[in-house]
Structures are given as structure tokens and as C-alpha cells.
Amino acid sequence: MAAKRSVVRERNGVTELKYRSTRGGASGIASAEAIIQGLAVDGGLFVPEEMPAVGMDFIEEMTRLSYEERAARILGLFLTDYTQEELAGCISRAYGSGKFDDVRIAPVHMLKEFPVLELWHGPTSAFKDMALQLLPQLLQTALRKTGENAEILILVATSGDTGKAALEGFADVEQIKILVFYPTGGVSKIQNLQMCTQKGKNVCVVAVKGNFDDAQNGVKAIFSDKDFGERLAAKNVKLSSANSINWGRLVPQIVYYFSAYADLLTNGTIQAGEAIDFCVPTGNFGDILAGYYAKRMGLPVAKLVCASNSNNVLTDFLQTGVYDRQRDFHKTISPSMDILISSNLERLLCHETKDAAKVKDWMQQLSEKGRYEVGDDVLQKLKETFWAGWVDDAATKKTIREVFEKERYVLDTHSAVAYRVAQKYKEATGSSRPLVVVSTASPYKFNESVLEALGEERAGLDEFAQLDKLASLNESPIPQGLASLKTAEILHRAVCEKAEMRTAAEDFATQ
Ligand SMILES: *Cc1c(COP(=O)(O)O)cnc(C)c1O
Helix, strand or coil: CHHHHHHHCEECCEECCCEEECCCCCCCECHHHHHHHCECCCCCEEEECCCCCCCHHHHHHHCCCCHHHHHHHHHHHHCCCCCHHHHHHHHHHHHCCCCCCCCCCCCEEECCCCEEEECCCCCCCECHHHHHCCHHHHHHHHHHHHCCCCEEEEEEECCCHHHHHHHHHHCCCCCEEEEEEEECCCCCHHHHHHHHCCCCCCEEEEEECCCHHHHHHHHHHHHCCHHHHHHHHHCCEEEECCCCCCHHHHHHHHHHHHHHHHHHHHCCCCCCCCCEEEEEECCCCHHHHHHHHHHHHCCCEEEEEEEECCCCHHHHHHHHCEEECCCCCCCCCCHHHCCCCCCCHHHHHHHHHCCHHHHHHHHHHHHHHCEEECCHHHHHHHHHHEEEEECCHHHHHHHHHHHHHHHCCCCCHHHHHHHHHHHHHHHHHCCCCCEEEEECECHHHHHHHHHHHCCCCCCCCCHHHHHHHHHHHHCCCCCHHHHHHHCCCCCCCCEECHHHHHHHHHHHHHC
């Protein structure tokens, strides 16, 4: 039996990698199936059953490759049931179609103090594009590969960034429709315009009267409504989600850690094999977890520094081993990190403990009591890889101003949190290793807070005048996707009550 199994798992000399649930209820799942399912049947997240390993030759080879080729190498190790041709097609439609405004896709910008990995050159100017340009392609290919002929309806509730990035990624992808709900009282003017001007024959955007929680609860209620699911199934439609628990959103993010290391090798900042650190502005723990996978695969990463804003639940967890979401929620100037439940942490705990029963128990405690505590053994292991810190809004703004004065470089509010935490990490540990600050949004996307941090007068300026003002300080053009909003046609005007969300979804699904 064992021999036969290993034959089945070998294809073209590549060992087939399967996926299992963090909570133990599913295993032996191919990646295409994991991407279609999103969440495992037991409520857990899909993780690879083994960790692919690479050597220094693999990493040095990357210095000679384009970003797309780098992505093909990494994805090929994780998505072994996709052919290289399928992966190359997905990658080229995501990163090669001119939607990114820099051909390097994820360039490293060398400042005097730190190298900065810029993940915001995609169509919506935020790092969500790195994954949400690729996920729709991986999902559509998965449907074809597995013979799934149902139409997929992606439902998203958004507080801003994810909705637009998902719309942009799924627009005109066949066999898939996307419906985004955003709260009338919750997104910025620019974010509102970004969504309401979205083109594509398979997209729909609806404003919900209420706040983000209303929109999110509405979407959750639709997902758990069995009758609704059956009515859709009768019309051959299945529901799915685009949020960051899907493996197809995580795996694209592993690529840029390798890419950054290769770029530092190329520009002579480091020698082959030299260990470096990354500091990552963190919310749902997806971005930094991708760095953890890169390290486990053999990329020379010493420490991953987890940077938070005043919603510092992860700082406390990584320092004490207690995860406690029962605390005040702070609205900050880095809103994409305003999160108290970091879903992807479950994957880390699964890899570090290899104990599904324990993980399941912790997640149950989290949902029932809002708190869990890992043992000292687990905490010590986590501390070997992670260092954590946080900063408030005042320190974030001060950092934006200081970095601009010293380096003539404008950070956005999220990246500034990481920048300041990176400084604190160096001060606290005395580490002299090279450290890469991961930058997750263009400063133009959060121009109001950025201008305020720079001490600029905003009174009387509308959104576009503010963008112009920032552009003159930053000496770099406003990204096309934002500049074009000024004249873009409004295509989506629907507004609904919270109680009408289900009807809106059913109408769109069956039209
Ligand atoms: C989503 C987001 C983050 C947080 O990333 P996670 O993967 O959720 O930890 C940070 N910055 C920006 C700008 C984001 O959009």
C-alpha cells in the first residue's frame, strides 16, 4: 500500500502536495479543491501537509528571473495538481497584463535606514492586489480542472480595501460573479468612488444602510442560511468568499519574500545565505504568515517582526501567550489593521504544535469566551521566530513626517506603523541584521491622514485637490487607478436596507 501511495503522489518527478484542515477534519485534499472550498468542512483552514524545501541554489537562481517566473517556481511547489502551463497562464493574467504600474511588480526601494518592499503597485494601490489578482485565476482554473460546472457567486462585505481589490481581480472572470456590500457609513470618498465605478459584466456593488458590522453580519447570515443555499443550488449556483482564509490568497504572498531576498542579493546588500529580518504591518496575519512559510521553506529569515496599531491583540499574544479579543476596538488611521480576530494565526498554531485537537480547542475557546492561552512551550517556539510591537496614531504620524524629512520618501499610514516598530525592534534587541520593512499601501490611498501627518493644510481641498497636493510633495505621479476616478462614470447606485441583502444577492445570482 505504502509503495502504491507514493507512486500516486509522484507526478512528473514532483511530489504531490496535499492539504489538510487545521482542525483535523479533512486531509489528502488537492490544492484545486482546497481553493474551491475556501474553508474546510470542520470550520478549519487548509494547510499543506508537508513543507516544500528549497536550497540556496534555488534562491540564487531567482536573481536571474522576472517576478512572474519567480511566482511560477514558488506556486509550482505548492499547487502540484496544477500544470506548469496552467500556473504560467494564471500568473501572466494576474501580473503580466499591464495592471501593475511597475514591471518589477513588488520592487524593493532602498532607503538609507531600511529597504522597503513596495506591495502596492497593483490596480487598487494596496497590497491586497498581490493576492486578489491571482486568486480569481487560480479559482477559475480549479473549477475547470475539477469539472465543477456550477456558477460561483463570491460575496464580500468590505470596509474598503478588500472590496475594490476583489472587484478588480474577479471582473470578467468567467463562471464567477462577484457581489460586494459596503456600509454607507463606513468607507472613504475615494474608496466609494473606486467601487461604484467598477466595470465588468459579472460585478455588482450595493451600499448597505449601516456600518461595517451590519454589512459583515448580513453576509455571514447569508452564508449560514441553508434554505438560501438550496435555492441557489437548484439554479446551479454556489456561494464562495474571497477573504484571506482561502489558501489561494495566501500562496501568492509567499513569492514576494523570496523576490525581496533575491533583489537584495542582486544589489549587493546581502551575501547568499545571509539571514535577514522582515517587519510586517499586520491585521489578519496573512501577510506575515506568508513570510513564515518562506522561512520554513529555507529562505534565510531570522526574525519576522509583527507590527500592530492600537488594536494590539497580536503584540500581547506574541509576548504573553494569551490571545484575548475582549478589549476596546480602536478606529485608527491605519484602518486595514483594525482587527481583533486574526484568522490566519490558526495556521501558525497548527504548524507549530502539529496538534489539531489543541488548535480546535483554542478556536472554540476564542469563539465562546473570546480568549485562549497557549502553553509556555508553544510561546517559546513562537518567540524564536516572531518579535512583536505596536504604535499609536500619534507615533505613526510622527514617523511619516520624520521619514519624509530624512529620506524624501512618503510612507502610508500602515507602512509607517511597520517602520516605527522596526526601529523599536532594533532599539530593543540591538540587531544589526538587514531588515526589510514591508509596505502595504500607496500613500495616495490614505492621502488625508498622510497630508495631516506632513503638517499640510487640507481645509477646503476636495479629495482630488488633496491627491494633487500630495503628488507635488511626493514627486511621483498619482496612480492611474486613483487619478482616473475624477472622470469615471458611476455604474453602481444601488442602496439597500440590512434586511434586504439576501434578496439583493438572490436577484443578482439568478439574473
Ligand atoms: C490588509 C492590509 C494589511 C494587513 O494584512 P494582513 O494580511 O491582514 O495581516 C495591512 N495593510 C494594508 C494596507 C492592508 O490592506
